[in-house]
Amino acid sequence: MNKVYVSDSPHVRGARTTKGIMIDVCIALLPACIMGCVYFGFKALLVLVLSCVGAVGSEIVYNLILRKNIKEILRNFDFTSLVSGMLLGMCLSSNVPWYVPIISSIFMIIVVKMLFGGTGKNIVNPAITGRVFAFIAFQSVMISGWATPNIGAILSGGSEVTSGATPLTIMLSDGVDNMGISLLDLFLGTGVTGCIGETCKLALIVGGIYLVCRKVIGWQWPVIYVGVTGLMSVALNGFNFGYFLPSILSGGLMLGAIFMATDYVTSPFTDKGRYVYYIALGIVTALLRKYTRIEVVSFAILLMNLFVPLINAHIRPRIFGAPTLLDKIKDKIAKMKSKKQADKEVQG
Amino acid sequence: MKAIKGKRFRRGIHIADKKQYAADAYIEVAPVPQILSISMSQHIGKPCQILVQVGDEVKQGQLIGKADGFVSANVYSGVSGKVIGIEKRANPRGMVSDYVVIENDGQYDSVCLEPLADREPNTIKERIREAGIVGMGGAGFPTAVKLSPSTPVDTLVINGAECEPYLTCDYRLMIEKTDEVVSGIRLLAKALGVDNIIVGIEANKPKAIELFEKYDDLTIVTLKKAYPMGSEKHLIYCCTGREVPVGKLPADAGCVVQNIATAYAVYEAVELNKPLYERVLTVSGECVKEPKNLLVKFGTSFQYLLDYCKYDNTNLAALIAGGPMMGSTMISSDYYTRKTDSGILALDDTQADFIAPSPCISCGRCASVCPMHLLPMSIDFYTQAGDYQSAAKYGGVLNCIECGCCAYVCPARRSLLQSITLCKSQLRKK
Structure with missing residues (x-):
């Protein structure tokens, strides 16, 4: 008799594993990473590699400090820290000094993820918190250091990149008419100032698909988030529909909506809860953008992450066979009617 | 009647049904081994009282275990021979009960039940009780009890879904013994006093649907292929559009659900006066070279049946009594056939594997497939923390039908069903 598995049912399992899902996310991030390297050159690649190395390295070192076996660590490596590292690198500017991606990625993995218990236990998205950390800790380099991709210069061998304000900042402070950039350029990221991974919307959408x-x-979640943000911007700017496309195509919204807000760990786990979450996220993003006049997608997601446990506890699906909302209302009306009748009879 | 399309319940999963292994194998009468060990607890409810002693001569069809109480069922001997022992053994679920061990003399001297005088509802019900018929889909609830619902019912739903992968025994019964099964169904409806009979058959059995369409008094419903279509509550919803209220029985929705194999057993008991001592089961899986549908006497050892189907244990990874989704794994093949066994599966390592569970990533896949719309990840979370009340409040654990969809899709390979069963038993203790 050879070895047999004895377990609780079911005895056959689906093919999906956490590792497989995370590898899929890495593959989906690649087009945007490649476009970032094309637009911003070697510096961008360096930032991406440094943040990935920082993230994966700090996870392994943390596990080693906990005296785990190195073989076990490598076997249980589930690519979540690589995803976080890639995302962090993508939402930094290519002009940041080398220590920014490293310090931010160590902070994001050690403090935000591992200290809370590792994969699945973090309450806020590590990559977003890493970005927010960089934004606050290295404020001077983060805000002034935007690079504008200059494909012509890269192709001719020069690495001339110019600095300037992002189109989103211009739009938020001076209005949509003064952006001075075509929608196609915004969509493709050509000539758009911004972070490494967030300028080429086409590559992000390809990854999302x-x-x-x-x-x-699910396709509906990024669509809801992006759509609600766009519509809210329209509403906040006096129903000027000219704001719709520029506001969804600029800044980190696409990156945030497709890859960061949809992070499993920090978004609600039921469909009902997700509708609430993504709609609220869109509203919060548009409101904060309007009144703070800076790029706030990461702050909005960070803020909404904190509401996820609340949403999970209180928005639950109707159990199969339980009365529907309509049934409950009908029941209440019937009860009220019978009560009224009883009252009348008493009066009579 | 022409088959009508059934509703589709929300959620659930699609699994490769693997029925091709044994779907075309004719029902074969399995050879009977020298020694049979017949369990005295083949049903839900109290075990039987043993009527025989060591050394007694028994005949085929002789009552050897008498139902002890209302929720219990008679057990008959499938062979003639001598009782050589009464021993305590565990069933694949680990529950220990008495087994009567009979040495087969190869004569098959048989006794039958008394022929019935009429076909009145109460006579049929009494015969079903006498013949020891239980729900043969896997639950093993005494059929006679199910036929006496406390609330009025108007519909008999017959479960021809057979949604578990690999299993084909009900399918073979439907296409080989169509007339017999239908007359069993009619007897069940008569005993229940209803005219509305609905037979739900999954769309992956077009042959069975075609054969059943010939009968004008049956409504045939083609069900979409989905797991767990055979769950009572979901079958009723898909066939009639009614939802069984939370915490209630199917009878509260005006329905009684019976299985194809049960209907066949009812036909045999009423028309042929034959008590329940054998059934059709599927022996299949990657490690079985000749998958078969066998007519097996209760008490036949699994090892004997596996050997008969040319079983090869080089790549064996799991031995399962029942289907792969809801059956139970066995540590060896040293178990004996009972009324509720619809299959014996020997899966290889490509099908049954073991990956250590990793932390939950809250992907929500378990909630998105739960046919009862529960939150398995919450149940798991609170159960691991020992907070069973919260598991019931936030996860709805008490409504779980234990179909295993959640654990099937879990990418972190968490043992969700284990948490659920643990939580349920802890809640019941209190």
Whole structure:
């Protein structure tokens, strides 16, 4: 008799694993990373590599400090820290000094993820917190150091990158008419100042479509988030529909909506809860953008992450066979009617 | 009647049904081994009282275990021979009960039940009780009890979904013994006093649907292929559009659900006066070279049946009594067939594997497939923390039908069903 598995049912399992899902996310992030390197050159690649190395390295070192076996660590490596590292690198500017991605990625993995218990236990998204950390800790380099991609210069061998304000900042402070950039440029990221991974919307959308096809995320969630943000910006600017496309195509909204807000750990786990979450996220993003006049997608997601446990506890699906909302209302009306009748009879 | 399309319940999963292994194998009468060990607890409820002693001669069809109480069922001997022992053994679920060990003399001297004088509802019900018929889909609830619902019912739903992968025994019964099964169904409806009979058959059995369409008094419903279509509550919803209220029985929705194999057993008991001592089961899986549907006497050892189907244990990874989704794994093949066993599966390592559970990543897949719309991740979370009340409040654990969809899709390979069963038993203790 050879070895047999004895377990609780079911005895056959689906093919999906955490590792597989995370590898899918890494693959989906690649187009945007490559476009970032094309636009911003070697510096961007360096930032991406440093933040990935920082993230994966600090996870391994943390586990080693906990005296785990190195073989076990490598076997249990589930690519979540690589995803966080890639995302962090993508939402930094290519002009940041080398220590910014390293310190931010160590902070994001050690403080935000591992100290809370590792994969699945963090209450806020590590990559977003890492970005916010960089934004606050290295304020001077983060705000002034935007690079504008200059493809012509890269192709001709020069690495001339100019600095300037991002189109989103211009739009928020001076209005949509003064952006001075075409929608196509915003969509492709050509000539757009910004972070490494967030300028080429086409590459992000390609990655998003891959995730949807692989059933890693539902198509409706990024669409709701982006759509609500766009509509809210329109409403906040006196129903000027000229704001719709520029506001969804600029800044880190696409990156945040497709890859960061849809992070499993820090978003609600039921469909009902997700509708609430993504709609609220869109509203919060548009409001903060309007009144703070800076890029706030990461702050909005960070803020809404904190509401996820509340949403999870209180928005639950109707159990199969339980009365529907309509039934409950009908029941209440019937009860009220019978009560009224009883009252009348008493009066009579 | 022409088959109508059934509703589709929300959620649930699609699994490769693997029925091709044994779907075309004719029902074969399995050879009977020298020694049979017949369990005295083949049903839900109290075990039987043993009527025989060591050394007694028994005949085929002789009552050897008498139902002890209302929720219990008679047990008959499937062979003639001598009782050589009464021993305590565990069933695949680990519950220990008495087994009567009979040495087969190969004569098959048989006794039958008395022929019935009429076909009145109460006579049929009494015969079903006498013949020891239980729900043969896997639950093993005495059929006679199910036929006496406390609330009025108007519909008999027959479960021809057979949604578990690999299993084909009900399918073979439907296409090989169509007339017999239908007459069993009619007897069940008569005993219940209802005219509305609905047979739900999954769309992956077009042959069975075609054969059943010939009968004008049956409503045939083609069900979409989905797991767990065979769950009572979901079958009723898909066939009639009614939802069984939370915490209530199918009878509260005006329905009684019976299985194809049960209907066949009822036909045999009423028309052929044959008590329940054998059933059709599927022996299949990657490690079985000749998958078969066998007519097996209760008490036949699993090892004997596996050997008969040319079983090869080189790549064996799991031995399962029942289906792969809801059956139970066995540490060896040293168990004996009972009324509720619809299959014996020997899966290889490509099908049954073991990956250590990793932390939950809150992906929500378990909630998105739960056919009862529960939150398995919350149940798991609170159960691991020992807070069973919160598991019931936030996860709805008491409504779980234990279909295993959540654990099937879990990418972190968490043992969700284990948490659920633990939580349920802890809540019941209090």
